[in-house]
Amino acid sequence: xxxxxxxYKDMPVYEKDTAKALIKGLRLQLLQLQFQVxxxxxxxxxxxxxxxxxxxxxxxxxxxxxxxxRFIRVNAYGPAEKLDEQxxxxxxxxxxIPAGGHIGIYMRAWTSTSVVQYLNDDIxxxxxxxxxxxxxxxxxxxxxxxxxxxxxxxxxxxxxxxxRVDEIRDTSFFDPKDELAxxxxxxxxxxxxxxxxxxxxxxxxxxxxxxxxxTSRNIHAGQTILQAMQKWLARAPVxxxxxxxxxxxxxxxxxxxxxxxLSPEINKEEYDSSLKKYREQLxxxxxxxxxxxxxxxxxxxxVDAAGKGGAIRRxxxxxxxxxxxxxxxxxxxxxxxxxxxxxxxWRHIPANGMMTIFDRSWYxxxxxxxxxxxxxxEQWMRAYDEINDFEEQLTIHGIxxxxxxxxxxxxxxxxxxxxxxxxxxxxxxxxDEDYRxxxxxxxxxxxxxxxxxxxxxxxxxxxxxxxxxxxxxRVEVVKTLxxxxxxxx
Amino acid sequence: xxxxxxxYKDMPVYEKDTAKALIKGLRLQLLQLQFQVxxxxxxxxxxxxxxxxxxxxxxxxxxxxxxxxRFIRVNAYGPAEKLDEQxxxxxxxxxxIPAGGHIGIYMRAWTSTSVVQYLNDDIxxxxxxxxxxxxxxxxxxxxxxxxxxxxxxxxxxxxxxxxRVDEIRDTSFFDPKDELAxxxxxxxxxxxxxxxxxxxxxxxxxxxxxxxxxTSRNIHAGQTILQAMQKWLARAPVxxxxxxxxxxxxxxxxxxxxxxxLSPEINKEEYDSSLKKYREQLxxxxxxxxxxxxxxxxxxxxVDAAGKGGAIRRxxxxxxxxxxxxxxxxxxxxxxxxxxxxxxxWRHIPANGMMTIFDRSWYxxxxxxxxxxxxxxEQWMRAYDEINDFEEQLTIHGIxxxxxxxxxxxxxxxxxxxxxxxxxxxxxxxxDEDYRxxxxxxxxxxxxxxxxxxxxxxxxxxxxxxxxxxxxxRVEVVKTLxxxxxxxx
Numbered sequence: 001x002x003x004x005x006x007x008y009k010d011m012p013v014y015e016k017d018t019a020k021a022l023i024k025g026l027r028l029q030l031l032q033l034q035f036q037v038x039x040x041x042x043x044x045x046x047x048x049x050x051x052x053x054x055x056x057x058x059x060x061x062x063x064x065x066x067x068x069x070r071f072i073r074v075n076a077y078g079p080a081e082k083l084d085e086q087x088x089x090x091x092x093x094x095x096x097i098p099a100g101g102h103i104g105i106y107m108r109a110w111t112s113t114s115v116v117q118y119l120n121d122d123i124x125x126x127x128x129x130x131x132x133x134x135x136x137x138x139x140x141x142x143x144x145x146x147x148x149x150x151x152x153x154x155x156x157x158x159x160x161x162x163x164r165v166d167e168i169r170d171t172s173f174f175d176p177k178d179e180l181a182x183x184x185x186x187x188x189x190x191x192x193x194x195x196x197x198x199x200x201x202x203x204x205x206x207x208x209x210x211x212x213x214x215t216s217r218n219i220h221a222g223q224t225i226l227q228a229m230q231k232w233l234a235r236a237p238v239x240x241x242x243x244x245x246x247x248x249x250x251x252x253x254x255x256x257x258x259x260x261x262l263s264p265e266i267n268k269e270e271y272d273s274s275l276k277k278y279r280e281q282l283x284x285x286x287x288x289x290x291x292x293x294x295x296x297x298x299x300x301x302x303v304d305a306a307g308k309g310g311a312i313r314r315x316x317x318x319x320x321x322x323x324x325x326x327x328x329x330x331x332x333x334x335x336x337x338x339x340x341x342x343x344x345x346w347r348h349i350p351a352n353g354m355m356t357i358f359d360r361s362w363y364x365x366x367x368x369x370x371x372x373x374x375x376x377x378e379q380w381m382r383a384y385d386e387i388n389d390f391e392e393q394l395t396i397h398g399i400x401x402x403x404x405x406x407x408x409x410x411x412x413x414x415x416x417x418x419x420x421x422x423x424x425x426x427x428x429x430x431x432d433e434d435y436r437x438x439x440x441x442x443x444x445x446x447x448x449x450x451x452x453x454x455x456x457x458x459x460x461x462x463x464x465x466x467x468x469x470x471x472x473x474r475v476e477v478v479k480t481l482x483x484x485x486x487x488x489x
Numbered sequence: 490x491x492x493x494x495x496x497y498k499d500m501p502v503y504e505k506d507t508a509k510a511l512i513k514g515l516r517l518q519l520l521q522l523q524f525q526v527x528x529x530x531x532x533x534x535x536x537x538x539x540x541x542x543x544x545x546x547x548x549x550x551x552x553x554x555x556x557x558x559r560f561i562r563v564n565a566y567g568p569a570e571k572l573d574e575q576x577x578x579x580x581x582x583x584x585x586i587p588a589g590g591h592i593g594i595y596m597r598a599w600t601s602t603s604v605v606q607y608l609n610d611d612i613x614x615x616x617x618x619x620x621x622x623x624x625x626x627x628x629x630x631x632x633x634x635x636x637x638x639x640x641x642x643x644x645x646x647x648x649x650x651x652x653r654v655d656e657i658r659d660t661s662f663f664d665p666k667d668e669l670a671x672x673x674x675x676x677x678x679x680x681x682x683x684x685x686x687x688x689x690x691x692x693x694x695x696x697x698x699x700x701x702x703x704t705s706r707n708i709h710a711g712q713t714i715l716q717a718m719q720k721w722l723a724r725a726p727v728x729x730x731x732x733x734x735x736x737x738x739x740x741x742x743x744x745x746x747x748x749x750x751l752s753p754e755i756n757k758e759e760y761d762s763s764l765k766k767y768r769e770q771l772x773x774x775x776x777x778x779x780x781x782x783x784x785x786x787x788x789x790x791x792v793d794a795a796g797k798g799g800a801i802r803r804x805x806x807x808x809x810x811x812x813x814x815x816x817x818x819x820x821x822x823x824x825x826x827x828x829x830x831x832x833x834x835w836r837h838i839p840a841n842g843m844m845t846i847f848d849r850s851w852y853x854x855x856x857x858x859x860x861x862x863x864x865x866x867e868q869w870m871r872a873y874d875e876i877n878d879f880e881e882q883l884t885i886h887g888i889x890x891x892x893x894x895x896x897x898x899x900x901x902x903x904x905x906x907x908x909x910x911x912x913x914x915x916x917x918x919x920x921d922e923d924y925r926x927x928x929x930x931x932x933x934x935x936x937x938x939x940x941x942x943x944x945x946x947x948x949x950x951x952x953x954x955x956x957x958x959x960x961x962x963r964v965e966v967v968k969t970l971x972x973x974x975x976x977x978x
Contacts, residue, residue, distance in 0.1 A: 035917055057809055057810065057811070060810040060811075061806065061809060061810050064805060064806055064810050065802070065806035068798070068802070069801070069802060069805040069806065069815055070798065070801060070802075070815045070817045070848050071817065072815075073814060073815075074810040074811055074814075076810070076811030076812075105810070107810075107811060108811075309557070309559065312558070312559060313554070313557070313558060313559075316553060316558040317550060317553050317554035317558065319550075320546055320550060321546065321549040321550050321553050321563040321565070321594070321596075322546070322549075322563055322565030322596060322597075323565075325562060325563075326558055326559045326561075326562075328559045328560065333822065333823050333824045334822050334823045334824070335822045335823070335824050359559050428524055
């Protein structure tokens with residue numbers, strides 16, 4: 001007994017003249033709404049999915065004719081077996097997320113592909129279950145960020161499906177897979193209904209539309225999109241609406257940062273020999289990782305002047321230059337700013353066999369953006385979940401995620417600022433802003449503490465590096481990477 | 490008798506102490522120059538290539554240790570046989586062109602890959618010759634735009650090569666290919682020398698460095714880059730330097746545009762039946778093109794209000810939505826603005842089997858940017874060659890390129906502007922700027938004329954569409970596309 005799919009029965013079928021009149025009005029309204037959408041700073045994401053032969057292509061082609069196609073991008077993905085396995089599952093969908101004011105139509109995307117993968121036994125029931133949780137999180141993340149997500153599922157009854165296959169059986173449109181689909185109809189429908197129910201929510205509901213009468217199908221799809229856009233354009237600012245869902249974290253336990261033992265140091269000889277040893281190991285291990293297709297993500301965060309740059313250089317110059325990239329994270333470009341804040345990090349996720357080193361990262365959301373009030377409380381509060389989900393997408397794909405927090409105390413920081421001011425090739429690194437940031441030390445402490453506490457997972461743990469002694473810190477960083485690679489390879 | 494490669498013999502080999510002192514000074518200077526580079530609005534492109542076993546990787550790794558690796562991107566390309574054949578040869582190199590102020594190191598890039606392809610018999614001597622012409626044009630284009638291009642070739646003598654292979658013969662570093670390379674040494678060197686000579690120019694010269702002594706090799710490479718950067722940073726504004734090379738086009742022949750017969754029109758019945766017929770053909774042909782991996786690029790340019798949008802919609806809605814993309818070309822994003830002006834178009838070149846429709850295009854350089862003086866005369870004058878080369882890169886890869894110029898006269902334009910002002914859903918399309926542009930009609934005429942005359946090649950011809958009658962224009966556009974596809978498939 002299907003639950004969501006039965007909804008389609010209630011839909012009217014329109015006579016020719018009624019249809020013509022409805023379409024005329026619909027086109028004009030859709031076109032006008034499209035201009036209003038273009039002025040929004042958030043995108044519209046339309047998912048058009050459905051049963052085999054239910055008319056997904058035709059529906060999308062019709063919508064492209066009704067709307068102005070110049071400002072819509074259709075993102076169509078190959079059959080599941082041809083998916084680029086070099087990157088995490090959601091990578092390609094994130095990559096194609098439209099910028100604010102744009103409309104993206106997704107076909108054969110995350111839901112359809114998951115259904116097909118499950119029906120083809122490419123993923124187990126257990127994996128499907130996990131996948132559905134990720135889909136919920138992905139769509140929630142888009143919705144929470146202010147995007148409109150409209151999901152349409154086109155459905156055909158078994159009889160209608162049979163009829164449609166019979167119609168084309170002797171034409172070039174017929175595909176042996178059609179016969180197979182018909183044979184497996186019941187199992188497919190059961191799976192689809194399960195998947196729809198599990199990914200149906202108040203904010204990103206499924207709209208099930210009958211694919212039987214093509215014209216009525218197109219009208220229903222158009223009306224569904226029209227109504228969703230109208231409601232979205234009239235929405236209250238999203239931050240207010242979402243505020244209740246998130247609670248401020250409990251006051252930070254001040255002890256965590258204070259309890260970091262900053263005393264470790266090593267002498268020059270120890271430094272030279274240890275660094276040499278671990279760098280050689282790192283070189284070999286990364287060559288091996290490259291051969292084996294093992295990807296690595298390194299995140300460097302830390303107090304200003306804690307020595308991130310120096311540590312990164314010791315790591316990078318130990319690795320063959322062709323297999324890693326360093327991504328310095330600063331102010332987003334306007335293209336990046338027009339997207340969900342995680343988009344610009346998804347862009348740089350390494351392919352299998354490669355390493356990406358992030359010099360600062362997505363944690364800016366819960367550090368500088370929180371403290372400087374560049375993100376609203378709702379935004380940074382929900383970011384912990386979003387970040388954990390993001391990193392889980394990486395680790396579940398098999399990527400090693402290593403995150404470093406380089407820590408020094410306030411006195412050491414001041415000493416380094418002063419030293420920078422009198423060193424010719426370091427002067428450019430010190431600005432008034434650095435001193436201003438120092439005044440917000442208590443707020444940063446709290447933000448750092450919350451971050452370390454809420455985003456240290458088993459697969460993507462934080463490694464806190466006491467960096468009062470630069471030599472010690474550099475050796476520790478390289479050593480930690482070596483350990484992580486040894487465990488994984 | 491080699492010509493360029495023999496240069497390497499004149500290079501000194503440094504003793505250990507000298508080397509140490511030289512490196513210390515070099516590192517400091519390079520690091521300081523790197524900060525100056527970061528303030529430039531043009532990029533630095535370093536090509537590090539060389540014979541097998543001459544130490545390309547080691548040299549790059551060393552440079553990454555000397556410079557600040559966080560602001561350098563190494564672009565390494567797979568072996569020739571693994572090249573992604575979905576896109577034109579130069580596509581990947583354009584994609585990775587650094588933004589202004591950034592440094593990109595290229596390894597196994599356009600020159601090396603061409604040598605390897607030729608030695609492996611993947612491309613013929615004739616193709617190599619053509620490729621070398623493209624390489625000259627590509628590097629010239631980067632240089633003319635103001636980039637610094639430094640090309641280093643690391644060379645080993647036959648004896649040194651033999652020695653190096655002997656050294657590693659019993660280690661895991663040995664590769665059976667080494668033996669083969671040694672056997673084919675003479676032919677390889679002959680090819681390399683030929684390729685270097687053919688791609689050596691005053692502005693983008695090759696620097697041949699001996700790979701025999703690793704430390705001296707690194708120092709020579711570092712010094713070469715240092716000197717090139719110093720010279721580049723002290724350069725005169727590039728536009729002035731390049732000015733002499735380009736001559737203004739002869740005054741436009743006013744007859745070309747006037748000779749366009751704007752009278753053709755068709756009635757409603759003819760329009761409906763012809764459009765239906767050609768759209769159905771287009772649908773089928775594009776399905777076939779998709780199956781066969783045939784890519785298509787459509788360019789729509791035209792007088793304001795000539796009906797580009799309407800024509801594009803008639804084309805787009807005839808094609809299956811999953812296989813085409815429309816790229817509306819407006820103001821560049823800041824990321825695009827920081828790159829060579831062709832970069833943002835290379836980004837959108839279709840993969841095999843896909844169509845990209847450009848709603849306005851790279852021709853903006855020689856139209857609006859010329860007339861509004863957004864590009865210097867040197868920039869738009871050399872753009873004709875650059876554009877012809879760009880389109881040749883597409884057609885040589887097998888992409889169909891169809892370019893439409895939609896033309897109406899001034900009276901018709903005014904009538905359409907007026908009509909837009911009183912049509913609710915078209916009002917947004919008309920601004921004061923449109924009227925201002927009209928005042929520059931004579932300048933635009935000249936620019937249009939030059940463009941049509943200088944960029945209509947056999948493989949990428951302009952199709953001039955008399956668009957006084959919208960119905961006629963739309964049918965002509967779809968018909969032209971159908972014809973182009975029929976000829977190619």
